[in-house]
Amino acid sequence: MITLDRFILEREQAHPGATGELSMLLMRFGVAGKRIAHELATAAFKRTLGSAGTANVQGEQQKKLDVVANEILLETFDYGGLVVLAASEELEAPYLYESNERDGRYAVLLVPMDGSSNIDVNGTLGTIFSIRHREEGGEKDLLRAGRQQVVAGYILFGPSVLLVYTDGEGVHLFTLDPSIGEFLLTAEALRMPERGRGYAVNEGRSRGWAPEVRAFVEYLKENDPSTGRPYSTRYSASLVADVHRILLEGGIYLYPADAGAGGKPQGKLRLLYECAPLALVVEKAGGAASTGTEDVLDVVPQSLHERIPLAIGSRAEVELYERFMRGERR
Ligand code: FDP
Numbered sequence: 656m657i658t659l660d661r662f663i664l665e666r667e668q669a670h671p672g673a674t675g676e677l678s679m680l681l682m683r684f685g686v687a688g689k690r691i692a693h694e695l696a697t698a699a700f701k702r703t704l705g706s707a708g709t710a711n712v713q714g715e716q717q718k719k720l721d722v723v724a725n726e727i728l729l730e731t732f733d734y735g736g737l738v739v740l741a742a743s744e745e746l747e748a749p750y751l752y753e754s755n756e757r758d759g760r761y762a763v764l765l766v767p768m769d770g771s772s773n774i775d776v777n778g779t780l781g782t783i784f785s786i787r788h789r790e791e792g793g794e795k796d797l798l799r800a801g802r803q804q805v806v807a808g809y810i811l812f813g814p815s816v817l818l819v820y821t822d823g824e825g826v827h828l829f830t831l832d833p834s835i836g837e838f839l840l841t842a843e844a845l846r847m848p849e850r851g852r853g854y855a856v857n858e859g860r861s862r863g864w865a866p867e868v869r870a871f872v873e874y875l876k877e878n879d880p881s882t883g884r885p886y887s888t889r890y891s892a893s894l895v896a897d898v899h900r901i902l903l904e905g906g907i908y909l910y911p912a913d914a915g916a917g918g919k920p921q922g923k924l925r926l927l928y929e930c931a932p933l934a935l936v937v938e939k940a941g942g943a944a945s946t947g948t949e950d951v952l953d954v955v956p957q958s959l960h961e962r963i964p965l966a967i968g969s970r971a972e973v974e975l976y977e978r979f980m981r982g983e984r985r
Pocket residue numbers: 768769770771772773857892893894895923924
């Protein structure tokens with residue numbers, strides 16, 4: 656039985672000179688994951704389902720559990736001197752841990768509760784996280800390409816609670832055993848399929864997409880058993896849940912630029928705390944993530960809450976999507 660803590664500590668021992676700080680930080684995500692899972696499981700009794708009646712910096716309605724999960728995560732790094740800054744989907748500016756300002760060596764980026772529309776219907780949800788090195792200690796430290804992430808991962812709250820992370824060397828999956836309250840290693844050095852049979856996209860928004868995107872999705876739906884088509888639609892309205900399925904089964908998740916009514920012409924998903932962490936996980940498992948024209952991990956952000964179009968999944972489908980976007984395929 657390999658617990659998350661044991662796995663992390665054994666990997667640390669394989670790196671002479673490691674300070675152990677990163678290990679402690681990663682283990683804290685395990686603790687936060689258990690606390691958030693508990694909040695989700697008991698929300699109906701505590702009356703924490705539903706809207707908080709507030710909006711985040713991006714004008715999105717906050718659910719009570721968005722706020723609760725954000726508070727749990729901020730509190731998680733409030734001691735131990737490790738983290739200087741925490742940027743979150745729910746906060747306009749990064750939270751500064753003043754007591755760690757001098758010595759803290761890390762910054763974290765967070766989506767406390769991804770897929771919030773699933774909260775009130777008992778659907779799958781997730782927390783996305785990314786750890787970066789502290790540079791100067793301010794917001795500018797975060798405005799760097801995704802390749803500079805030290806660790807990225809997510810916690811998935813579904814029928815069981817999973818924690819998936821990469822430190823750049825392999826992607827590892829842990830499952831929470833509720834009887835002992837520990838995350839146990841259930842897959843080490845995961846490799847994702849080269850191609851899949853499914854795609855995830857909110858097709859109700861297709862009128863707002865570029866013709867190249869529509870052509871790609873139409874292509875996936877054509878009948879051609881020799882190329883594995885038609886693909887099946889698998890969309891849960893939680894980015895983490897859809898990407899997790901694709902990590903295990905292959906395929907592609909899309910959230911393209913959307914010029915339709917009420918759509919997001921730059922794409923909906925945020926580069927720094929949604930796209931880049933999942934891109935690192937998927938790339939380290941053998942997949943790819945692209946804006947359609949550029950590798951997500953190479954995009955240098957101009958601002959904290961910047962949005963980009965996202966295509967993420969198996970290498971075969973993401974490369975095909977890029978060919979459609981370049982007009983090489985129709
Ligand atoms: P949500 O806003 O409900 O937290 O930006 C996050 C996200 O969910 C993704 O998890 C999800 O894939 C997507 O947005 C859903 O957007 P649509 O409702 O437009 O499909």
